[in-house]
Amino acid sequence: MKINPLRTFVLATVAAALSSGSALADGVVNIYTYRQPALIQSVLDVFTKETGIKTQVLFLDKGLEERILAEGQNSPADVIMTVDIARLTNAKEKGITQPLDDETINKNISAEYRDPEGHWFGLTKRARVVYASKDRVKDTAITYAELADPKWKGKICMRSGQHDYNLGLFGAAIAHWGPEKTEEWMKGLKANLAHKPDGADRSQAKSIAAGECDIAIGNTYYVGLMRTNEKEPEEKEWGNAINVIFPTFENGLTHVNISGAALAKYAPHKDDAVKLIQFLSSDEAQRVYAEKNFEYPVENGLEPSEIVRSFGELKADTLPLVDIASHRKEASEMVDRVGLDDGPSS
Numbered sequence: 001m002k003i004n005p006l007r008t009f010v011l012a013t014v015a016a017a018l019s020s021g022s023a024l025a026d027g028v029v030n031i032y033t034y035r036q037p038a039l040i041q042s043v044l045d046v047f048t049k050e051t052g053i054k055t056q057v058l059f060l061d062k063g064l065e066e067r068i069l070a071e072g073q074n075s076p077a078d079v080i081m082t083v084d085i086a087r088l089t090n091a092k093e094k095g096i097t098q099p100l101d102d103e104t105i106n107k108n109i110s111a112e113y114r115d116p117e118g119h120w121f122g123l124t125k126r127a128r129v130v131y132a133s134k135d136r137v138k139d140t141a142i143t144y145a146e147l148a149d150p151k152w153k154g155k156i157c158m159r160s161g162q163h164d165y166n167l168g169l170f171g172a173a174i175a176h177w178g179p180e181k182t183e184e185w186m187k188g189l190k191a192n193l194a195h196k197p198d199g200a201d202r203s204q205a206k207s208i209a210a211g212e213c214d215i216a217i218g219n220t221y222y223v224g225l226m227r228t229n230e231k232e233p234e235e236k237e238w239g240n241a242i243n244v245i246f247p248t249f250e251n252g253l254t255h256v257n258i259s260g261a262a263l264a265k266y267a268p269h270k271d272d273a274v275k276l277i278q279f280l281s282s283d284e285a286q287r288v289y290a291e292k293n294f295e296y297p298v299e300n301g302l303e304p305s306e307i308v309r310s311f312g313e314l315k316a317d318t319l320p321l322v323d324i325a326s327h328r329k330e331a332s333e334m335v336d337r338v339g340l341d342d343g344p345s346s
Contacts, residue, residue, distance in 0.1 A: 029269055029276045031057045032064055033081040035259060040081060042292040047279045053272050068096040068264065077264040078273035081123075084164035085321040086171070086328040088120040088260045097262040102274060108281035112320065113258060113298045122258035122321070123280050124295035127314050128169045129254065130245040131216040131223070133208050137243070142215070144173065144247045144255070148188025154344070156192045157204045157213035161335035165201070165219060168257040170334065171327035175319055176249045179330060186338045196343030202226055202235065209241035220244060220314075224294025224307045244311040253317040257324070258298065 033040065037059050044055045060067065064082070068075050080091055091097050092115065099118040106114070113122030130142050147156065159166065173182045194213035199206075204216030205226060226239030246254045261280055267273045279285050286297040296304050296314060303309065335341065 026269075027052065027272065028054045028056055029272050030076045030078045031055055031081055031276075032068060032077045032079075032264070033057060033059055034061065034064055034083055034087060035059075035081050039293055043280065043285050043288045046284065046288055047276060051275060051279070053275065055276070065091055065094050065096055069094060073266050075264065075266050076268060078267040078269045079276055080262045080264055081259070082261075083126075083259045084168055084257055085122075085260070086164060086168065086325040088115075088258075088262060089322065089325040091262055092117075092119040096265050098265045098267070100263045100274065100277070102278065104278045105281045108278075108283075109298055110300055112318070113260075115322075120260050120262040121277060121281060122260045122298045124259045124286075124289050124293070125256045125298055125316065126165075126219045126221055126259070126295055127246065127254050127256050127316070128165060128217065129220055129311075130247050131205050131208060131218045131242040132245050133214045134241060134243055136214045140245065142245050142247050144169075144249055145185060147215075147217075147247070148185045148192065150188075150192070152192040152215065154192065154194050155214040156189065157194050157207045157216040158189075158197050159200055159204065159217075160197045161186075161340035162332060165257065166217065167328050167331045167335075168324055169217070169255050170331035171324040172249070172255045172317065172319055174327040174330055174334075175323045176251075179334070182331075183334055183338060186334060186340060190338055190340050190342075191344055193344045197341050202238065205238040205242050209238045216242075220296070220308060220311060221294040223311070224305060227307060246312060246314060248315075249317065251317070253315050255319075256296070256314070256316045258321065259295070 037057055048054055064080070068077050080097065082088060097119045101118050105121055109121050114120065132139065170182065170186070173185065177185065201218035201222040204218050207213050208216055223239050223242065223244055226235040229235040248254055261277050263270070263273055263277065283299065283302060286299050286302050289295050290297050290302065290304050294305050294308050296308065
């Protein structure tokens with residue numbers, strides 16, 4: 001039998017990267033993901049228990065799309081799981097996904113959280129909110145626009161403006177306000193920073209607990225993860241040091257982004273991959289996400305976890321996700337132009 005050098009290379013690479021077993025064995029779904037394995041393993045375990053179909057996860061912190069493109073038709077990838085609407089639409093635009101018109105999935109996930117052509121599906125929602133010091137902030141409501149108010153000068157912490165979560169928020173701001181107003185707002189936000197953007201969302205809560213800043217920008221689910229972290233009790237202190245405030249745009253609604261999944265273009269285990277996406281869209285999987293990850297279900301009528309409910313009612317922005325994704329590049333260029341990641345200038 002003639003050996004295909006590229007296929008040999010791909011299989012060798014994947015065999016080393018995936019956790020165990022053969023990438024092309026039957027009864028296995030290969031997942032390429034930007035999501036931290038710990039955040040998806042619980043729901044994947046339930047899927048395997050119920051169906052007998054195993055999952056193999058390849059976690060990548062960058063270059064997922066380029067890797068699948070390089071693998072081409074020999075790619076073992078069945079399902080792409082990622083955070084942020086921009087990455088989902090980017091995967092579609094790069095041609096590494098395939099359309100899926102499935103009655104069960106379409107029934108479970110409402111139209112605003114899936115691609116009209118079936119190339120991606122939202123699985124969870126996460127709100128981009130304000131972490132506020134319980135000790136030093138008496139405000140119970142803060143708009144996104146007010147993050148540029150001089151009253152917060154030297155009191156705001158945030159992670160890099162180039163991170164997907166913040167680019168999603170800035171993209172939403174551009175969609176709501178237009179580029180000129182958004183850039184002026186971003187300059188005010190930069191002026192209010194306590195220090196150069198650094199760390200991840202949990203780091204911002206840590207900074208508040210340490211008194212380095214009074215408010216920060218972060219995702220809701222990290223608060224639940226911190227407050228219940230038995231392995232690293234210091235995170236409980238960070239999570240319990242802050243309140244969650246839902247900032248709003250002028251429409252009175254809060255920016256949300258999604259995590260989602262897509263069927264890979266050359267999925268070698270398509271039938272099982274579709275079963276996995278069906279399961280991820282189900283009430284059962286959505287409840288696991290809500291209870292284990294503290295994310296909001298995308299399915300209407302399902303409640304978030306008790307901790308998340310304690311934050312108050314989320315009134316999610318109705319801005320189409322594709323509109324947010326369309327401004328990602330513009331938002332990224334604006335971050336550089338303003339010098340947001342350089343921190344406060346004075």
